Amino acid sequence: MSDVRVAGTGLTAFGNAPERTGRDLFAEASIAAFEDSGVPREDVDAVFYGNFMGELAEHQGHQGPLMAEAAGVDAPATRYEAACASSGVAVRDAVVRIRSGAADVVLVGGVERMTNLGTAGATEALAIAADELWEVRAGMTFPGAYALMAQAYFTEYGGEHEDLAHIAVKNHENALPNDNAQYQNAIEVSDVLEAPQVSSPLGLYDSCPISDGAAAVVLTSAAYAEAHGLEAPVAITGSGQGGDRFALHDRDYLARSPAAREAGEEAYADAGVDAGDVDVAEVHDCFTIAEVLAIEALGLEPVGKGITAARDGRTTAEGETPINLSGGLKAKGHPVGATGASQIAEITTLLAGTHPNSESVDDATIGVTHNAGGTVASAVVHVLEVVA
Amino acid sequence: MSENTVRDAGFDDWLDAVEEGQAYYLECPNDHGSLPPRRVCPDCGSTDLEEVPLPESGEIETFTVTYVPTPAFEDDAPYATAIANFGPVRITGQVIGVDVDAVESGLEIELEVTVSETTDERVLGFSPV
Ligand SMILES: [Zn+2]
Numbered sequence: 001m002s003d004v005r006v007a008g009t010g011l012t013a014f015g016n017a018p019e020r021t022g023r024d025l026f027a028e029a030s031i032a033a034f035e036d037s038g039v040p041r042e043d044v045d046a047v048f049y050g051n052f053m054g055e056l057a058e059h060q061g062h063q064g065p066l067m068a069e070a071a072g073v074d075a076p077a078t079r080y081e082a083a084c085a086s087s088g089v090a091v092r093d094a095v096v097r098i099r100s101g102a103a104d105v106v107l108v109g110g111v112e113r114m115t116n117l118g119t120a121g122a123t124e125a126l127a128i129a130a131d132e133l134w135e136v137r138a139g140m141t142f143p144g145a146y147a148l149m150a151q152a153y154f155t156e157y158g159g160e161h162e163d164l165a166h167i168a169v170k171n172h173e174n175a176l177p178n179d180n181a182q183y184q185n186a187i188e189v190s191d192v193l194e195a196p197q198v199s200s201p202l203g204l205y206d207s208c209p210i211s212d213g214a215a216a217v218v219l220t221s222a223a224y225a226e227a228h229g230l231e232a233p234v235a236i237t238g239s240g241q242g243g244d245r246f247a248l249h250d251r252d253y254l255a256r257s258p259a260a261r262e263a264g265e266e267a268y269a270d271a272g273v274d275a276g277d278v279d280v281a282e283v284h285d286c287f288t289i290a291e292v293l294a295i296e297a298l299g300l301e302p303v304g305k306g307i308t309a310a311r312d313g314r315t316t317a318e319g320e321t322p323i324n325l326s327g328g329l330k331a332k333g334h335p336v337g338a339t340g341a342s343q344i345a346e347i348t349t350l351l352a353g354t355h356p357n358s359e360s361v362d363d364a365t366i367g368v369t370h371n372a373g374g375t376v377a378s379a380v381v382h383v384l385e386v387v388a
Numbered sequence: 389m390s391e392n393t394v395r396d397a398g399f400d401d402w403l404d405a406v407e408e409g410q411a412y413y414l415e416c417p418n419d420h421g422s423l424p425p426r427r428v429c430p431d432c433g434s435t436d437l438e439e440v441p442l443p444e445s446g447e448i449e450t451f452t453v454t455y456v457p458t459p460a461f462e463d464d465a466p467y468a469t470a471i472a473n474f475g476p477v478r479i480t481g482q483v484i485g486v487d488v489d490a491v492e493s494g495l496e497i498e499l500e501v502t503v504s505e506t507t508d509e510r511v512l513g514f515s516p517v
Contacts, residue, residue, distance in 0.1 A: 119456070120458070120459045120462070121459070123456060123457070123458050123459075124458040124459055124460070127458050133396060133399045133425075134399075134423060134479070134480055135480050136458070136460075137509070137510075137511060137512070138469060138480045138481050138482055138511060138512050139454060139457065139458075139460075139461045139464065139467055139469050139482050139504075139511065140454075140469050140480055141454055141456065141457060141458055143454075143456065144452050144454045144469055147452035147454075148450045148451070148452050148469070148470075148471055149450075150452075151450045151451060151452060151493070152449065152450035152471075155449075155450065155493050196455070197453070197455050198454075198455060198456045199452045199453065199454045199455065199456065200452055200453040200455075201452075202452075245430060247480065248471065248480070249471045249477075249478035249479060249480045250422070250423075250430070250477075250478065254449065254450055254471065
């Protein structure tokens with residue numbers, strides 16, 4: 001089986017750019033990824049592209065070929081949609097395609113344009129990742145769904161809002177040197193606790209922002225990388241995907257993410273590693289409670305203990321396993337269709353030593369990405385390793 | 389609902405049944421409960437689903453008070469949304485007839501169809517017993 005190498009990565013700044021079209025964002029990210037990779041556009045065999053709300057935000061479907069064109073690539077292109085895990089599943093299929101020998105080079109990435117919808121419009125657009133009949137029509141929003149999980153967690157395992165606040169503080173701290181981050185400001189626990197409520201117990205500072213942005217990654221087979229003398233020391237060595245019942249109320253657990261556990265176990269087994277080997281991770285912290293559920297599902301913390309990981313320093317930049325050194329969705333921003341691919345870019349540069357926070361993990365050889373869709377009815381996990 | 393609105397078969401029928409005090413869930417031969425519209429048991433794949441009366445009351449397992457709603461609930465906020473356990477199934481609904489600050493886990497509720505103040509559309513409500 002061929003190793004899959006990350007030959008190049010490109011990110012736009014994540015943030016508030018309501019006037020920028022999706023095609024412009026993807027063009028910028030893909031230009032950066034091609035420049036970083038040294039791979040010529042004509043060598044691309046396929047484009048796998050993630051996007052969630054393009055019909056609502058830009059009145060634009062069929063975005064695969066549109067984005068291939070924006071990237072200057074003449075190759076078959078397919079759009080993937082798995083809510084906020086859209087480009088994570090695109091990466092997974094790119095890995096599968098390259099490993100099968102059916103492709104040597106795949107351009108994979110994603111875009112979301114959100115801020116042009118305004119807060120109400122974006123809230124409505126995000127809500128459609130939930131069950132329209134049984135959840136959305138009962139008034140459940142996306143923050144509301146995670147709030148239901150947070151309250152269920154407190155009831156089942158304990159913990160309080162102040163524990164969650166430390167996660168937001170940590171991720172803002174991590175974003176300070178990340179020039180692509182939406183927020184580069186430090187916050188205090190008191191800021192989180194005193195912020196306006198969105199959906200109790202979660203407030204404004206427990207929530208990721210509404211963001212515009214794009215991510216692109218050039219993946220190649222190891223054989224291609226070697227034949228072309230590419231500087232591509234990081235490989236994707238494990239990939240896993242899990243699923244769960246669609247509506248939150250139909251799940252076996254309200255305060256755990258079995259889909260992410262499945263995805264993680266599959267990815268670890270695929271790579272031949274276990275949770276104890278993980279040096280650094282980028283996890284899907286769309287809300288502070290989501291980071292807790294993610295690190296527990298990935299086996300980085302025991303179930304019921306993840307709530308104190310940031311507060312006690314286990315997941316901070318100085319901790320044993322730093323989580324979300326990019327700033328996470330919370331501070332880096334969450335253009336939903338771009339997030340999964342952006343996590344691959346962050347871990348690749350962290351491991352390669354070219355990320356502004358690489359010094360926090362200078363001996364790291366194994367990193368993990370975790371990308372969740374909806375209330376984690378979809379989850380995709382990748383293991384990345386330094387191999388060259 | 390306007391007269392031109394197309395019904396969602398299964399779901400709107402279920403809301404009708406709740407209004408008539410005849411709420412039900414779907415049960416397969418292996419006693420797995422689920423909610424309509426559906427033709428296949430999500431637990432075992434059985435296609436032999438039967439409508440069985442839902443227990444009269446349920447208990448709130450988790451809840452949230454939403455202050456930033458979607459546009460369809462703009463005039464309703466703040467409102468409490470909860471997941472209630474009815475035994476064979478759990479259901480998501482809006483807690484009505486009680487101050488949002490009084491909503492808590494363990495609260496016993498029964499189903500009641502209410503309407504959104506914003507859109508006049510039907511909304512599944514939980515009212516304390
Ligand atoms: Zn069954």
